Structures are given as structure tokens and as C-alpha cells.
Amino acid sequence: MSISIPRGTQDILPGEVEKWQLIEAKARELCEKYQYQEIRTPIFEQTDLFARGVGDTTDIVQKEMYTFEDRGGRSLTLRPEGTAAVVRSFVEKKMFGYPNQPVKLYYMGPMFRYERPQAGRFRQFVQFGVEALGSNDPAIDAEVISLAMNLYKEMGLKKLKLVINSLGDKESRTAHRNALVNHFQPRIGEFCQDCQNRLEKNPLRILDCKQDHNHELMKTAPSIIDYLNDDSKAYFEKLQQYLTQLEIEFVVDPNLVRGLDYYNHTAFEIMSDAEGFGAITTLCGGGRYNGLAEEMGGPETPGIGFAMSIERFIAALKAEGIELEINQGIDCYLAALGEEAKDYTVGLLQKLRLAGVSCERDYLNRKVKAQFKAADRLNAKYVAVLGDEELANNKINLKNMATGEQVEIDLTQFVEYFQELKR
Known part of the structure; x- marks a missing residue:
């Protein structure tokens, strides 16, 4: 009986793996220039870390995690994303006491999600991500975005689209949340069960629903932009000012919400506009997550970061016809x-x-x-x-x-x- 590779995984063979190595080397080189240092966290963590850090209303926690019980009866989960583990380490190792602030970190490694495999989506996939912890300055948001954009551009990608939004501070999100509940509640029975469950727990997640995205109420849903208070508006305007100063083109999309519960203020995605890239156009996503460190038992610590899929990075290079020079030969x-x-x-x-x-x-x-x-x-x-x-x-x-x-x-x-x- 032959043994085949598990569904949703892939073998990366010689001749192809060198492309990964080039991208990884460029990412490390850029991080050194931006003063981000590498952190390596365990591939599995306590399940509660992701339930609390990612959010128990997310698809990741509800449907996609690889969770198992070890011999000691402890519930452990293969990491589905990188931010929660980095923040856990930041709190546990007391990095908030480091003399150099903000603490700027990057990671690279496999993540695991039990979802339906398709082009650009695997059950085991590799992410590169950065996290900057300790600063509330919108300039660091712009820096994080510029690092991601520069990595794509330095590898030759041209057909990129940056989409940004603001999810506001706690006061703004509360006002928007109440407006969303009032908007969807009269007809929530027309939506999927997931959306019905999210109405009270996290109505913002309804806007990210793949099943009901064409429902007429989605098009008329209250926009977070209309509920931003003065501080949140000023923060978002400052971010746009800095991106313009960095000559980074962007589009403001009030409907952009990230799939994780911990985001606030800045949210962004970088997409490929290359013809034939596929239905899933997102290459990279990230945002600000003030409050996550406190959720992990640490002091009040603002944070901002992103994660990108190396698999989709390579797919985007292929869609644009970019061939990386990998066969340098031997001496x-x-x-x-x-x-x-x-x-x-x-x-x-x-x-x-x-x-x-x-x-x-x-x-x-x-x-x-x-x-x-x-x-x-x-x-x-x-x-x-x-x-x-x-x-x-x-x-x-x-x-x-x-x-x-x-x-x-x-x-x-x-x-x-x-x-x-x-x-």
C-alpha cells in the first residue's frame, strides 16, 4: 500500500525550493534594514492562547484549528497564525521592559488551518510576518505597510493594490457595533447560522461572511468611517499622510475588515491585480491590535503587524511572469x-x-x-x-x-x- 501526502499540503522540491529561499533571504535582509529581529515560537501552543488571542467568534477558532489533547490531558493547537504566539512571548518574557522600544520582531514558518484546499490555500502553509509592539504612532503603521510593499516590489511584483481602513478605537467600535446590530437584527434570520451567532458577539464579522456577501443588507450596512470619533479620524488621516509621503499608493475601503478579532484602528490588505492570479487576490493582511497584550496578561501595549503567505507570493510572481534566477551552478x-x-x-x-x-x-x-x-x-x-x-x-x-x-x-x-x- 502506497502512502501519499496529506491533503492540503505540498512537497517543495529542489528547483522550486530555491525560490522560497530567495524570498526568505530578501525578507530577512529587509528586516535587518528596518531593525526587526527574528523570533521563533513553538509550532503548537495552548489552545486557549488562540481562543483568547485570535477570538472565539472567528472561523479560525470555530472551524479551522488543528487541536489535540496530549498525554497529560492538556489541549494543544498547531498554530494557525503568528501574532498571538509572538504577543504571548512578548508578555511572558517581559519584553516590554527592554530598553529599546518599540520591540520590533519578525517570524517565518509553517502555520496550520483545516480548511478546504484550493489554489493559493493550503492546510499547512508558510507565513512571514512582522510585529511592532510598544508604539501608538501611526508612523509605525506606515513603516510596517512599507516593509511589506517593499518586499513585494524588490522581488519584481508590480501589479499590487494596497487597501486600507480604520476600525477605530474602542469608543468608535462600540458605536459602530450598536449600529450594525440595529441594521442586521430585523432580518438576521435570512443570514447563515454563523452570522446569526455573530450578531451579538461580534457583528463586525458579519461583514466578512463569504456565504452572505451578496445579501442586500451587506451593501447598506453602516460604515465604520461614519462612526470614527475625532481621535480615530485624526489617527487614520495621519496614516494616509505618511503613506502619501512614502509614495505608497492606497485605496480606502470602508468595508475592509480583518478575519481576526484583535484588530482596531489600522487594517490593511495588499492584493494582486495580476490577470489570472485567481479568486483569492489577497497576498498580505495586517493591522493594529491595541489591547492584545492585556488579553495575554501583560501591561497595556499597542501593537501593529502583518502576515503574508509565501505560497501566494510565489503564485503572484508566476502570474506576472517573473522568473527568479535560482540556478547559479557550482564552481x-x-x-x-x-x-x-x-x-x-x-x-x-x-x-x-x-x-x-x-x-x-x-x-x-x-x-x-x-x-x-x-x-x-x-x-x-x-x-x-x-x-x-x-x-x-x-x-x-x-x-x-x-x-x-x-x-x-x-x-x-x-x-x-x-x-x-x-x-
Whole structure:
């Protein structure tokens, strides 16, 4: 009986995984420039962390989490997102006491959600995200958005659309919440069961419903923009001012709500406008979550962050026809003729690698012609040919695969010669 890969997961093979590595390397490089430091949290956490942090009215908590009981009877969950765990660590490790504030962190790793697999959506997926904790300045919101936009742009994406909204402070959200309840309550029976359950708990989530998004009441629902108090309006206007200053184009969408309960003030999504990208156009989403640290038992700490799917990032590159240069080839291939020469190349290969040279040799006892073909497939810049006769004379032949030029080198000086050749 054959064993196949679990539904909603994927194998990322050589030739493809290098694209992931390029994106991850660019993300780390940008984070270093922006002064965000990496944090690595457990792949599983206490279930209560996500129920409290993400929100028990969300689809993630209600339907999508991989939850299990360990041998000690504790309820644990594979992380469905990154922010809750980062904030838990921030509180538990008392990062609010660090001298450098705000605390600026990034993470990269697999997340897990039990949902229907489709193009750009997997049950195990990889997220890159950043979190900035400790500042209420809308300038840090603009910085977080600019980091995400710059990552996409530096990898070559052009067909991007930034959508922003304000969910307001607590006072604004309470006023808007009451208006939503009054708007939907008379006809809530026409909506799905999830929406009926959300009416009292979190009516804002009704606006994010995929099943009833075409209902006429959705089009006439009260807009949060109309319920922003003066402070929330000023905050949102300042954010727009900063984005304009950073030359980042954006669209204000009063209907944009994020799928997690902890958002307030700034909410944003970056979408792909590339033709043929697919039905799910969102590449990245984020927003401000003042109050989440207090929910985790910590002091009052404002926060802002985003998360992006690497899978959708790669899909967007494909939709725009952007090919990442991944096959850089190797520096040298050692071709051996004769048993003594083959034995010698084992040690020579090690010396070259320790000297910083990327290299390979034959392990299948192939003829010299087949070894040259193998060198071509590996895109080797040079092929070093060593036979038993050359070994006896302490010589090795080196061929430049681009020019065809060949030189004979003293074997004892070969590693040093090749290092100098690379320089």
C-alpha cells in the first residue's frame, strides 16, 4: 500500500525550493534594514492562547484549528497564525521592559488551518510576518505597510493594490457595533447560522461572511468611517499622510475588515491585480491590535503587524511572469579516471569545500564523457580532470567550461589556485 501526502499540503522540491529561499533571504535582509529581529515560537501552543488571542467568534477558532489533547490531558493547537504566539512571548518574557522600544520582531514558518484546499490555500502553509509592539504612532503603521510593499516590489511584483481602513478605537467600535446590530437584527434570520451567532458577539464579522456577501443588507450596512470619533479620524488621516509621503499608493475601503478579532484602528490588505492570479487576490493582511497584550496578561501595549503567505507570493510572481534566477551552478566538478584518482578526489573534494568552493564529484563510476555531462547539468563553471597518470605526476587539468581554456596545475597547489581563480 502506497502512502501519499496529506491533503492540503505540498512537497517543495529542489528547483522550486530555491525560490522560497530567495524570498526568505530578501525578507530577512529587509528586516535587518528596518531593525526587526527574528523570533521563533513553538509550532503548537495552548489552545486557549488562540481562543483568547485570535477570538472565539472567528472561523479560525470555530472551524479551522488543528487541536489535540496530549498525554497529560492538556489541549494543544498547531498554530494557525503568528501574532498571538509572538504577543504571548512578548508578555511572558517581559519584553516590554527592554530598553529599546518599540520591540520590533519578525517570524517565518509553517502555520496550520483545516480548511478546504484550493489554489493559493493550503492546510499547512508558510507565513512571514512582522510585529511592532510598544508604539501608538501611526508612523509605525506606515513603516510596517512599507516593509511589506517593499518586499513585494524588490522581488519584481508590480501589479499590487494596497487597501486600507480604520476600525477605530474602542469608543468608535462600540458605536459602530450598536449600529450594525440595529441594521442586521430585523432580518438576521435570512443570514447563515454563523452570522446569526455573530450578531451579538461580534457583528463586525458579519461583514466578512463569504456565504452572505451578496445579501442586500451587506451593501447598506453602516460604515465604520461614519462612526470614527475625532481621535480615530485624526489617527487614520495621519496614516494616509505618511503613506502619501512614502509614495505608497492606497485605496480606502470602508468595508475592509480583518478575519481576526484583535484588530482596531489600522487594517490593511495588499492584493494582486495580476490577470489570472485567481479568486483569492489577497497576498498580505495586517493591522493594529491595541489591547492584545492585556488579553495575554501583560501591561497595556499597542501593537501593529502583518502576515503574508509565501505560497501566494510565489503564485503572484508566476502570474506576472517573473522568473527568479535560482540556478547559479557550482564552481567545480571533479572528474576522475582510474581507481587511485577516484580515491584521491574524496579528500580533494573535502579540501575544496572547506576552502569555500562549491563542488561535486561522480559517485556512479561513470565514464569521463558521462561525468562531463553531469557537470553540464550542474552548470559547473570549471571541470577538474584527474587520472591515475596525472596523480602520479602530481598534476591536475582544469577546464573553463565557458571558454574551453584548459590549464595544468600542480596538485598540491590546486586548492589555493582555485581560491585565487574565484577571487
